[in-house]
Amino acid sequence: MNTAELFGDPDQWPDDDLVAVTGVLGPHLVLAALHEGVFPMPLGRDVPRALRGGTGWWSPVRRGVLPIDRLRVARSLRKTCRRYTTTVDQCFDEVVSCCGDPGRPGGWIDGSIRATYGGLHRDGWAHSVETWDDDGRLVGGLYGVCVGGLFSGESMFHDAEHGRDASKTALMRLVLEMSTVRPALVDVQWLTPHLASLGAVEISRQEYLGRLDELVTASTPSWRPRTMSGAQLLAALER
Incomplete structure (x- = not known):
């Protein structure tokens, strides 16, 4: 897997800890994400209804x-x-x-x-x-x-x-x-x-x-x- 294709250019990431949201999660995706400095965490209920139940992918600014x-x-x-x-x-x-x-x-x-x-x-x-x-x-x-x-x-x-x-x-x-x-x-x-x-x-x-x-x-x-x-x-x- 070419991990460069997963989350794109970090220079284009938002100035925010949350860089992406997906509806999928799996071991291979986690490993690939870690090579890009990104990790998963489920989204809570304090997000728009359309995103609830999704997986947030995070790369903290700090x-x-x-x-x-x-x-x-x-x-x-x-x-x-x-x-x-x-x-x-x-x-x-x-x-x-x-x-x-x-x-x-x-x-x-x-x-x-x-x-x-x-x-x-x-x-x-x-x-x-x-x-x-x-x-x-x-x-x-x-x-x-x-x-x-x-x-x-x-x-x-x-x-x-x-x-x-x-x-x-x-x-x-x-x-x-x-x-x-x-x-x-x-x-x-x-x-x-x-x-x-x-x-x-x-x-x-x-x-x-x-x-x-x-x-x-x-x-x-x-x-x-x-x-x-x-x-x-x-x-x-x-x-």
Whole structure:
């Protein structure tokens, strides 16, 4: 597929985060879009009726990214992460389900997203990181798609009762996995205070697109499935 034909010339994109709307979504389309710096998210009800139910394709004017060498682990996080263990790709569907809990404010993960990213996971493109407490509960996690040295993060969650800082701990494990290749970058799409506290920053759309080719053609992380304690995770990050 010639990805240059998907969304056209970025210089002609609107000065807006939303660059296109389609009525289709599928694994191959997601992969091709990521090579253009675009990702999907269903449109909500605050759009014209004719567009409702469609898939929005987004490329933020100000892109949130986490350079893996900028990860910031606060003292309080160093303490809480020791309560947990982390794994990789052990329960992808459950992580997506938790991220898509309809009780979460602003929930956007629907059936088409679940099916599409489940297919990407089965094909080895999408990955999850899980955070577990001492009782064996899944208390946090994240998922996204990895192409070369680019991890496009889709969503993360934590259990409000049992999982303080559990999503941050999952992000720490993700950074460790991505640190095995160069260049590498975690795309968090939009910057939030939660992500900024971990070292995420904003860059322009132009800068992000300019770095894509080098990132997506880099080597791919090995995605080690082994269970790591919080103490092991901290030690590995400090090497």
